[in-house]
Amino acid sequence: MHMTSRHPLKIRIESMGVYLPDTILTMEELLESCRNRPKWDLERITGIHERRIAVREYAADLAVRAAARALRLSTYSAEDLDAVICTSISKHDRPDEFSLEPATAVRIRRELGASKALSFDVVNACAGMINGIYIMQGLIRSGAVRRGLVVSGEHNMPVAETAAREMRHSFDGQIAALTLGDAGAALILDGSPDPIRGFHYLDLVSAARHDHYCYSRPSKRGPGGILVTKARGLQRKGNEHFPFYFKKALDGAGWALEDLDHIIPHQVSVRGIENSARALERYLGTPLPPITRIIADHYGNTSTTSHFVTMHDFILSGHIQSGDNLMLVSGASGIVISHAACTLDDLPDRYRNHFGPGGTP
Amino acid sequence: MRQCRIESLGVSLPERRVLPRGSMRHAVTAGKHCIRSSKYAPADIQVLINSGVHRDNHVCEPAIAVYIQHRLGINIEFQGRETLAFDLHNGGCGMLNAIQILCALMESGQIRVGMTVASEANSDRKPDPAYPYPDSGAAIILDRSPLLDRGFGHFAFHCREEYADLYTSIVDISVPRGRIRLQRAAELEAVYLGMIPHVIEEVLAKDNLTPEDIDRLIPAQISPGFLDQLPRMTGIPENKITGFPADLPDTLSTSLFLTLERSLAEKPANPGETFLLLACGSGVTVAATTYRF
Numbered sequence: 001m002h003m004t005s006r007h008p009l010k011i012r013i014e015s016m017g018v019y020l021p022d023t024i025l026t027m028e029e030l031l032e033s034c035r036n037r038p039k040w041d042l043e044r045i046t047g048i049h050e051r052r053i054a055v056r057e058y059a060a061d062l063a064v065r066a067a068a069r070a071l072r073l074s075t076y077s078a079e080d081l082d083a084v085i086c087t088s089i090s091k092h093d094r095p096d097e098f099s100l101e102p103a104t105a106v107r108i109r110r111e112l113g114a115s116k117a118l119s120f121d122v123v124n125a126c127a128g129m130i131n132g133i134y135i136m137q138g139l140i141r142s143g144a145v146r147r148g149l150v151v152s153g154e155h156n157m158p159v160a161e162t163a164a165r166e167m168r169h170s171f172d173g174q175i176a177a178l179t180l181g182d183a184g185a186a187l188i189l190d191g192s193p194d195p196i197r198g199f200h201y202l203d204l205v206s207a208a209r210h211d212h213y214c215y216s217r218p219s220k221r222g223p224g225g226i227l228v229t230k231a232r233g234l235q236r237k238g239n240e241h242f243p244f245y246f247k248k249a250l251d252g253a254g255w256a257l258e259d260l261d262h263i264i265p266h267q268v269s270v271r272g273i274e275n276s277a278r279a280l281e282r283y284l285g286t287p288l289p290p291i292t293r294i295i296a297d298h299y300g301n302t303s304t305t306s307h308f309v310t311m312h313d314f315i316l317s318g319h320i321q322s323g324d325n326l327m328l329v330s331g332a333s334g335i336v337i338s339h340a341a342c343t344l345d346d347l348p349d350r351y352r353n354h355f356g357p358g359g360t361p
Numbered sequence: 362m363r364q365c366r367i368e369s370l371g372v373s374l375p376e377r378r379v380l381p382r383g384s385m386r387h388a389v390t391a392g393k394h395c396i397r398s399s400k401y402a403p404a405d406i407q408v409l410i411n412s413g414v415h416r417d418n419h420v421c422e423p424a425i426a427v428y429i430q431h432r433l434g435i436n437i438e439f440q441g442r443e444t445l446a447f448d449l450h451n452g453g454c455g456m457l458n459a460i461q462i463l464c465a466l467m468e469s470g471q472i473r474v475g476m477t478v479a480s481e482a483n484s485d486r487k488p489d490p491a492y493p494y495p496d497s498g499a500a501i502i503l504d505r506s507p508l509l510d511r512g513f514g515h516f517a518f519h520c521r522e523e524y525a526d527l528y529t530s531i532v533d534i535s536v537p538r539g540r541i542r543l544q545r546a547a548e549l550e551a552v553y554l555g556m557i558p559h560v561i562e563e564v565l566a567k568d569n570l571t572p573e574d575i576d577r578l579i580p581a582q583i584s585p586g587f588l589d590q591l592p593r594m595t596g597i598p599e600n601k602i603t604g605f606p607a608d609l610p611d612t613l614s615t616s617l618f619l620t621l622e623r624s625l626a627e628k629p630a631n632p633g634e635t636f637l638l639l640a641c642g643s644g645v646t647v648a649a650t651t652y653r654f
């Protein structure tokens with residue numbers, strides 16, 4: 001369901017925080033731990049060399065750390081937040097447990113001291129954070145809240161560990177779980193004081209006919225959770241349809257392709273993103289400028305957080321500048337295709353000053 | 362200003378069965394009942410929110426709302442009329458959160474018609490005997506109210522996160538297929554009751570109402586003892602409080618709207634009547650809103 005730029009109030013990313021655990025796990029190390037190692041060169045096929053993994057930290061911890069960073073950069077305090085929406089998929093908050101209640105947002109609210117915030121969880125696979133932005137936009141525009149936190153902590157490694165334990169052959173449906181990584185990301189959103197900065201267009205569409213391509217649930221064969229993906233089918237179906245929505249989002253934002261400074265895709269894998277870029281070029285009938293930003297090679301697929309981990313990396317490296325136009329693109333199990341067209345304010349400069357070299361991360 | 366109303370309501374009631382039907386069947390049954398009594402076709406629904414807590418096979422991806430969307434035939438393919446489907450989790454208050462979001466999306470002009478569904482079932486092969494909730498489902502279609510003073514008023518959500526550990530529900534994945542472990546402390550109801558006066562005071566003040574203006578209080582059916590305490594905690598007389606302690610147990614996320622459906626079936630609302638809806642859940646969260654027919 002889309003929202004065009006006709007509404008007078010735009011929301012903006014007032015602040016952002018990303019938390020990446022220090023421990024690195026390479027693809028080779030993960031493959032070595034597999035009981036039945038796939039015969040494929042998974043590093044070459046996916047382009048993923050390594051990822052960060054949380055050790056003695058869990059999903060809610062990653063979310064809290066990211067949110068605390070976002071608050072440090074923000075002009076708002078935790079007490080000022082009117083809403084906390086947590087969008088994590090992997091609610092592994094203790095070993096061998098998957099949390100249902102209370103909502104993770106309540107735990108985050110408690111840790112941050114956001115005592116006035118409306119708090120609930122939203123789950124929509126890897127589109128979760130963009131879905132959270134869409135909801136926050138509605139709440140801010142209706143006047144129900146003035147500012148809020150959209151946050152996610154993804155502790156995906158338990159699912160990768162189950163895959164390493166249970167995969168039986170090189171075509172096993174759990175193989176895509178070996179691409180996952182851990183991270184936390186948080187955004188503080190408010191009404192943009194500048195009508196040309198902020199989210200111009202948000203579009204999410206769920207095509208439930210394709211709900212069979214990817215699912216996650218507890219394993220039937222042993223302990224742990226599993227992620228089963230028909231990766232080629234999912235990508236083929238996504239590439240068939242997402243270029244249409246990409247063009248629609250460009251048009252909705254009132255942009256031409258050359259107005260875009262960065263395309264921030266969901267970081268499924270390096271090769272997957274490259275395939276999608278080619279599908280987009282075929283649809284648009286023109287080559288894409290070199291603006292597709294990829295970090296999957298060293299962070300893997302961090303599911304809901306991946307767009308903002310990518311922004312974090314490219315802001316710190318100086319590629320993303322204040323005032324840049326971004327298109328966030330996501331394909332998630334469901335299948336959910338989502339696009340967010342956004343012009344940044346001075347967030348990149350503030351972010352670099354705070355979290356860059358010489359800053360206070 | 363009230364802009365969002367219940368256009369249709371459908372339920373799937375708890376029932377005694379040898380083989381449980383599962384949360385998906387209850388969600389779809391409630392959804393079908395809701396669509397059948399609506400003027401809208403499935404294709405008109407622009408946002409679908411599932412706010413049930415317990416899911417068949419403990420699936421955590423994709424959103425359960427997508428499976429419900431598929432089974433209800435709501436715009437299931439790309440590049441036609443479109444629907445966004447997602448899950449929202451906030452225990453027993455989730456449906457009120459979903460309604461508040463749908464109202465916000467309507468008020469800001471983003472959608473015209475939305476639907477929220479919730480269902481509960483324990484799909485464990487050997488369910489924990491301590492698991493208290495019978496299987497059920499509820500669904501609501503919301504649209505823009507044709508009259509500005511009808512429909513949902515303001516919402517109030519109070520959360521006392523210092524009591525979060527009084528109610529926890531997890532899936533234990535140390536065993537194959539996972540198993541629900543739910544813990545509710547004995548003092549939970551007392552915490553709910555202690556929070557209720559503040560929530561009601563806030564929501565009534567936002568809508569410029571007093572307890573005397575409320576024609577019916579529709580609470581989640583937490584327990585007979587909880588219902589007995591409501592007149593004292595709300596200032597609303599007992600004869601205006603809807604309770605079915607004998608035959609409608611607490612069903613968690615669906616309880617509020619199973620109660621509303623039963624109440625309206627027994628005594629339809631007159632135009633202009635104001636109801637107060639009250640939900641309680643983990644967090645610990647107590648939520649309320651008013652609704653004018």
